[in-house]
Amino acid sequence: MVHIGNLKATIKIYDTTLRDGTQGEGVSLSADDKIKIALRLDEMGFHYIEGGWPGSNPKDMEFFNRIRQYPLKNAIITAFGSTCRPGVAADQDANLNCLLAAGVKAAAIFGKAWDFHVIRALNTTLEENLRMVRESVAYLKAHGLTVFFDGEHFFDGYKANPDYALEVLRAAVQGGADAVILCDTNGGSLPLEVWQAVSRVKEELPGVELGIHAHNDGEMAVANTLMAVQAGAVQVQGTVNGLGERCGNANLCSVIPNLTFKLGCTTIPRENLVYLTELSRYVYELANLNPVANQPYVGESAFAHKGGIHVSALLKEPGTYEHLDPALVGNTRRVLMSELAGISNLLYKYKELHLDKNSPEGRQVLDRLKNLEHRGYQFEAAEGSLELMLRKALNGYREPFQLQSMRLILEMREEQPIHSEAVIKLKVGDEVVHTAAEGNGPVNALDNALRKALETFYPEVAGLRLLDYKVRVLQEKAGTEAMVRVLIETGNGKKTWGTVGVSTNIIEASWQALADSMAYGLLEEHKIQ
Template structure:
């Protein structure tokens, strides 16, 4: 998209994944993990990276020691902390000393801006809190640090006692704060409230750089951050993938493309936006969390299309059902196959198979697909099985092997694991292969026997690796008589593919998925 106008200010992106993001449930990062993420954020062109709270734990201090060894090209590393405690001079406060010891050039400290918190949480006076804010900022400033001030609970404080909330901001500015960040700490504010407050703060503090730090407890963090920018802030704080305490922080993977591609602001370098999806998945991997498939912009399903009418329109013009080009954020368009699919889905997805709208093979497969999904099959994650089905419906496909018989032997031996052995007889090419193999369980034994039979004719089978095996019970109330669906993911080092099997017999379902996984891996081979 073309940026709207040339007079808009650059919006500085402040990432707090390494600090606020780690407060999310299930998120734990080592110092080494934090360095890896910081280097990736710097490469993306983020302006500020909050490394942690050096006064809170040794791991964060270790990060600050390690990151010094790296020459960052774009980002400034910041350390996080609080103002001095009530009744304590800044020079005597251990937390502020740790900020100095971290070796950073920029510190971000937070202070209370809600009178309710001052009197109840800090158990001090409103006047003492103003002293703590001003003197803490001045102390760090006097020791050579740049200082940002996070006005904690600002929007709640502004609604409760507007005069005092503004007085806290003025105290930070008097102390020498370079920027004042307005925090929606409880995440309960609405966009119109954010707009009104930011506009008033901008009028009260002309020339002061303002920022926004929003939490997502009302599902408004992204909207509130964008509204704050529209109202005058020039710094946006958030986390990659919206990680953070409770419902998370403002999601920078949504904020950055909205600001840059929708509203025409300058944020990180425009060319780097095409690596946004890669960044999202990298952080999910490092934090050991499953990616959110329907996450806007960067999720696997963000540009996935299932309905036949949608795909038919997409083939004519992508803009009919996509708000932007997926490639602009490094994502890809996906067309899914299911009982909701139309012939357009097949035409789009399998362009190389010479199908057209009059193709009887395509319509035959589509009807078969709908019947099979009614029985419990699912092809959204089993595109390998779907392509094989389509090829079988067309002339010229030669199956690489055919099962003639299969026998499984399970032997229980006293005080030993159950012994599993599979015996199979197959036609492989023009040969009949009769072989057996043991395994760690019946499915592994089947897999080993299948490979053993195929490798005599197809040595390339050795490169195929089973990457994932999932079993889903389809009729929970049927107990052990229920149908099960087996999904298998296989890879060859270059690509991965999914296959599926369904049966009331878990071995039969596993065989269907295993056989398809090997057959798909041999496409284009002998």
């Protein structure tokens, strides 16, 4: 019977982001990056940090040489390698001696636990493989290392030949392994299979510390890890954000909070879990990867609510649509505005506007929002435009400027860059401003002309920076007559905001988004109320 509930077990967290994580497609970390991540993991309270395979490349050996300069508070740096080769004595094996040269206190070595791999991949006998496992572990133990044995392909091996898979683990225990790690190397096992296999190993090897190393090829790595713990594993291996070869490894950003908050286990210090979201984004940044928005617990969308019924319930009790307080893992609740929104979304997002639930203005804004989204607008990423629309409806907002006319001049000559010039006439307060500016394309010319017209009245526009500009065609079959949506992201050094424009004319759509971006920026500077 699978145990569900409070285990009250202490689980050691073994991170392999710096080794297994870097085997993921598009993932590359410099030695400096690996040092930075290791120090952050140590601060979080991770128990083991696998730094790499010292015998495989100079970068990993550089990491091991340099990390010794840092006095770690919590983590033990671990080196990774394999058992000795067939027909080679352990003390003569170059790979094992590289592990010793790395100067670490702990090592994880893998050996084949699947008879199919022993015969077809290693081209050796089943008995020789047992010798390789037993002597390799014993050799490292004789040099004072803590040794973890990773039973590679254990679950596939157990399904094919359970007796031999168990014999491989016994060989590691005979060699003195401090823990035996059961690996779902191909990532194709199912949770119940994992639970049954780990339970059997626990019976066959009483008193032996067991661990789990799961890959995510069947999208079961986190589930399999949790099942292994419920069956008796006390060490879990994985990576930050689930980085790793093929479909990745068990995601520690999900495993750790599940173990802590759902199963009642002791993992890293609970007070450090508030930095989990920050750790996730830090690793993404160093790996030069875009964060996965819908990643559980730490993703930007993990606690984002869009449906009006959901938000209405959240206002009464957050637990109605959240399985966990996002603050526990350092994340935040977000309420999105779209055609699925209700008045509760507006109430939640714009509390400072004191919008009444039964307000006709609020209903009008909601109806207008839904109509605009039907036409192609999108306000999830354009909350600047949404807030301006809401403030206008509440009759308490004065626009900082109004467009009276706009003219664009584009001149293209043979073998010369296109010349772009924008001429605009604005009404700012009681004055009319007529100005022109050139730019690198029509939108840039418009941006320059708008800033030039406003800077006398609002010098703070100089601090507003356009950060991103996206155009999407909404009616592909309409060709060049299609409706387009323009999204602009702007920042002032303290925060960023999005604005949107939609039209069959890309210049008009761009102007809508651009004008809103400036107006919202001035609102943020508290110059316009």
